[in-house]
Amino acid sequence: MTDLALSSSLSMAATHPDPAFPRFHPRPAQGWINDPNGISYINGRYHVFFQYNPTSARHSQINWGHVSSGDLVRWEEHPVALSPQAGGPDSAGCWTGVVTLDDGVPTACYSGIQDHGGHSQVVIARGSADLVSWEQDGHVAASMPEDPLVTAVRDPFIFHFNGARYAMQGAGLSDGRAALLLYTVDSLDVWEYQGIWLTTADPVAAVHTPAEIWECPQLVEVPLVSGGSTWVMMFSLWLSGDDHEHANGVGYLTGSLFADPATGLPVFAPVSGGKADLGRDFYAPQIVQLSYGSADSAPAALLWGWANEGPGRDGRRGRTQEEIDDAGWSGVLTHPRVLSVVDGALAVTPAPEIDAYRGAAVAEGAVGYGAVAVPAFAEVLVRGGSSGSGSGSVELVLGSGADAQVVYSGSVAEGEELRIFIDASLVEVYRSGSVATTLRAYPAPGEEWQLTLPHGATADVWELRLPA
Numbered sequence: 001m002t003d004l005a006l007s008s009s010l011s012m013a014a015t016h017p018d019p020a021f022p023r024f025h026p027r028p029a030q031g032w033i034n035d036p037n038g039i040s041y042i043n044g045r046y047h048v049f050f051q052y053n054p055t056s057a058r059h060s061q062i063n064w065g066h067v068s069s070g071d072l073v074r075w076e077e078h079p080v081a082l083s084p085q086a087g088g089p090d091s092a093g094c095w096t097g098v099v100t101l102d103d104g105v106p107t108a109c110y111s112g113i114q115d116h117g118g119h120s121q122v123v124i125a126r127g128s129a130d131l132v133s134w135e136q137d138g139h140v141a142a143s144m145p146e147d148p149l150v151t152a153v154r155d156p157f158i159f160h161f162n163g164a165r166y167a168m169q170g171a172g173l174s175d176g177r178a179a180l181l182l183y184t185v186d187s188l189d190v191w192e193y194q195g196i197w198l199t200t201a202d203p204v205a206a207v208h209t210p211a212e213i214w215e216c217p218q219l220v221e222v223p224l225v226s227g228g229s230t231w232v233m234m235f236s237l238w239l240s241g242d243d244h245e246h247a248n249g250v251g252y253l254t255g256s257l258f259a260d261p262a263t264g265l266p267v268f269a270p271v272s273g274g275k276a277d278l279g280r281d282f283y284a285p286q287i288v289q290l291s292y293g294s295a296d297s298a299p300a301a302l303l304w305g306w307a308n309e310g311p312g313r314d315g316r317r318g319r320t321q322e323e324i325d326d327a328g329w330s331g332v333l334t335h336p337r338v339l340s341v342v343d344g345a346l347a348v349t350p351a352p353e354i355d356a357y358r359g360a361a362v363a364e365g366a367v368g369y370g371a372v373a374v375p376a377f378a379e380v381l382v383r384g385g386s387s388g389s390g391s392g393s394v395e396l397v398l399g400s401g402a403d404a405q406v407v408y409s410g411s412v413a414e415g416e417e418l419r420i421f422i423d424a425s426l427v428e429v430y431r432s433g434s435v436a437t438t439l440r441a442y443p444a445p446g447e448e449w450q451l452t453l454p455h456g457a458t459a460d461v462w463e464l465r466l467p468a
Contacts, residue, residue, distance in 0.1 A: 012077075014466060018327050020319075020425035020442050023377060024357055024464055025332050026067045026075035032057050033331040035216060035284035036304040037064060038081075038099035038108055040131075045070050047131050048304060049081055049108075050333060051095065057330040059244070062093035064110070068131070072336055072353040073467060078132050082108060082125055088138040089123050092116045096155040096216055096284070097123075099131070102188045106131045109141065109167070109188065111154045119144040120154045122169070122191060142169075142183060142191035149173045149196065152213050153181060159219045159289075161257055161266045167191055170235065172213035177201055178235070180217055182265065198233075198268060208273025209251035211237035218287045219257075219268070220301045225342045231257045232301070232339065232346065233268060234276055236284050244308050246283045250276040252346055272344050275435060281307045282438035287339065301339040302351060307332050307426055307438050317405060319442055332426050334438060348435045350419065350428070359465030366451075366459045371397075374449040377464040380420040384412040385456020392454035394418060396427065399447040407441040412457055422449060423464070 013023040027033055031054040038049035045068050052065030064082035069075045082094040090112030097110025105126055112123035122142035127134045144153060152172035159166055167183040173196070182197035200206050200214075215236040222232045233255070237248035255270040276285065285305035309330045310318045324330050336351040358379055366372045374380060374396070382394050396408040408429055412418050419430040429437040443449075453459055 018329070019376070019445075020327070021329065022332050022423040022426050023466070024421075024423045025335065025426060026069075026077070027329075027332055028052070028054065028065060028077060030057075030328045031055065031065075032059055032329075033065060033333070034059065034306050034308065035096045036286045036306060036333050037096055037110065039286050039288040039302070039304060040099045040106070041288060041290050042099075042101065042106060042131065043129070046072060046336075047099065048333065049099065050306075052080065054080065057324050057328055062095060064094050064108070066131070071356075072351055073356045081127070081131070081134050082110065082136060085136055085138060088112070088136070089114050089121050089140050090136070090138075092118065094123075095120060096286075098156060098158055098286075099127070100158050100188075102126075107188055108134065109156050109158065111156065112140075119152075122156050122167075124188060139189060141189055142167075142193065145181065145193050147193075147196070149175070150179070150181065154213070155216045157217050157219065158185065162259060166266060168197060168217055168219065170214040170217045171196070172238075173199065176212060178209070178211040178214040178238075180214060184265075194265060198270075202270060204255075204270040204273060205253060208253060208270075209233075209235050209237060211235065211248060211251075212240055213238040216284045216286065218285070220287050220289045220339075222254075222301050222339045222341050222346075225340050225347070230254050230341050231268065232341065233270070234285065234287065244283075245310070246280070249280065250283060250285060250305070252276045254341060254344060254346070274345060276346065276348075277305065277436050277438050279429075279436075279438035281310050281440045282334070282436075283308065285334075303334075303337045303339055303348070305334045305337075305438065307334060307440055310440055317442060318440070334426075334428060334436075335421065337436065342433050346435055347433050348430060349432075350421070350430055354421075356467050357464045359463040361460065361462050363459065363461040366461065367453065367457070371450040371452050372459060372461060374422065374451050374461055375463050376422065376424060376443060376449065378420075378422045378449070379462045379464060380418075380422075380451060380459055381461075382412055382418040382420070382451075382453065382457055382459045384414045384416040385454070385458070386414055392452075394454065394457065395452040396420060396422075396429075397450045397452065398441050398443055400450070403444075403447075405441065407439055408437065410437075412454070420451075421464075 095111035111120040
């Protein structure tokens, strides 16, 4: 942990000297963060870990940072959970992984790398009941498979099926395919490799999740809006040379999970898929499976993603590495998002607890044409107008005149809603019945946000506020 006093991350954010620093998305005041890790709900508290360099705004010396909350609104920052151990299997970084209960003991299963440029192994660490203190003894549960086809492996994820515990890791193969590797996990201390499970040779996967390595694989059961549930796989689509640009973004597959009649092992059969987020500033999400709502409802899934500090693209200004170094921080996690499937496609909404950030109304029932002023920390709800009346797009613009940049532009149909959150430099747009769009934009001193509506559309605007 840095020498900053431990306190509410959001309280620190409210007084942060950088106007681009988010106030409503918890993260440490300084340092680099990326992938959310170890997301769990244990003893009535949500725990979100994340890859973290507390000493620099650069992607190196990766630890696990840790925040927790009882309500997804008020967050507490904890000391660093996992750190690279000199001479250990994670000496070059504690990378992506999960946290699960093992006979009641919080247990982290993560990718450890011993030498820079070396292969990752699944490393195990045990936590205290409150998940604040961790014992790292260097135990390796799974090494690089002795499979000549497998050239890269990373990012363990655990799931349950038919009463048994399984795990998977993302991989890259020597023939250029991305792949999933399957493990049986009777004991968390020893993972039994079962082979290559799924690859981009699958025709559905080839269309929707093209990559050279499938990073941060997820497999969860997601409610169908029509009733029941389906299985959703999600991958971060790594390409060589990405360097945090991630041109292919994050993809998902929907399908069924059934037991192989010969081996009893699970088989995933994809039937459809798409993009998990429509923005270029979203990567490495992690999903936690939990009961969310009534006890008899289908298992629910909550997702957090990583929004990196990007260079300027698509007509938008970004931050240079020098500016990031001067600011002393990089990266932010999205709001928690509830997943469902509508007509075979993934739908994403902000967790309902986020409503607690809604403060005073700035505009109610604003109508297009014309621009509506929007605060630097705001929620906007846009409703599509009557059939045939709408033309043009909803546009969220930063600045004015020659320096204005259109940060978001999209249509809104009759009966459709767009819910937009602006948190300094992070913009999240949620479209009813669809996935979100995650964007970064950096206001210059004195610049203001403006919202333009198509004819027939209306909008309500609220300031965001921290609950007492």
